[in-house]
Amino acid sequence: MDRFFTGFRYLLSVAAIFLLLPAGAAAAATHTVSPGESLYLISRAYGTTVDALRRANGIYGDLIYPGQKLYIPDESPGTYTVQPGDTLYLIGLRYGLTYQSIKAANGLTGDIIYPGQKLVIPGNRSAGTSPAPVSRGTISSGPVNYSRSDVDLLARLITAEADSESYLTKVAVGAVVLNRVKSGIFPNSIPGVIYQVDETGSYQFEPVLNGWINRPASEEARRAALDALNGVDPTNGALYFFESWVPNSWLQSRPVSLILDSFTFTY
16 A cells, blocks of 8 residues: 555656646757747747747746746647748748649649648758758858847838738848948948938938838737848849839839749849
8 A cells, every 4th residue: 555655646646747847848858048039939939839939838918038048848840830920932941842742742733831731841951950051142151240229220120111011022022231331332331321411412222212111010020030131032132122113213123033922133
């Protein structure tokens, strides 16, 4: 009988330990938060969602701190959980794959995906695989140095310029700013590019002139800014964008990279 109660007490103690752990943490990996990281960036790195990270760690907001240990919810190898704002094109860039190969691997007949959807990544590539290098023409492929205030400024420009456009267009607007930073013919910082006034006194971006740049950034624009900063460039190195109806002969004469929604992107 004593052995029975001893064993029973042991089982209770083990059960108590598991009850004290956040949900989903028992078999999950852990991640130590580094300075500058956010739940969004960590979720992207591991192919999970911000909500899943919150649930696994008992977090009710977005506040995390350097050195904090986070439990990462289990994901099957070679899968990716779709997040808000994702497209097959952007997921393909993240894994160095074509969107057509992802569609084929998942038996998709269209391009519509939804947050929370599990996608198989062809080639058994684990989440967090670095995206394939994106050609930027003559643009340097090196990273752009930025601060948190730079991220906010870029996101505010994206909001002001493209708040009503698709997510892909928002990323493209951010990419143009970064392409200018790295081009050698524009200022070499994000604030320098956005606030640039040329020798004729013309502003490069209308929201700086009309004050819309000072409006708060949308959450989707923040995600788009981070994707652009992480190397996603749908424009393949474009340096300019404008609303396609604008009757500007100089802009209209430049080589076209692509047209997205109401914007034309050029070199």
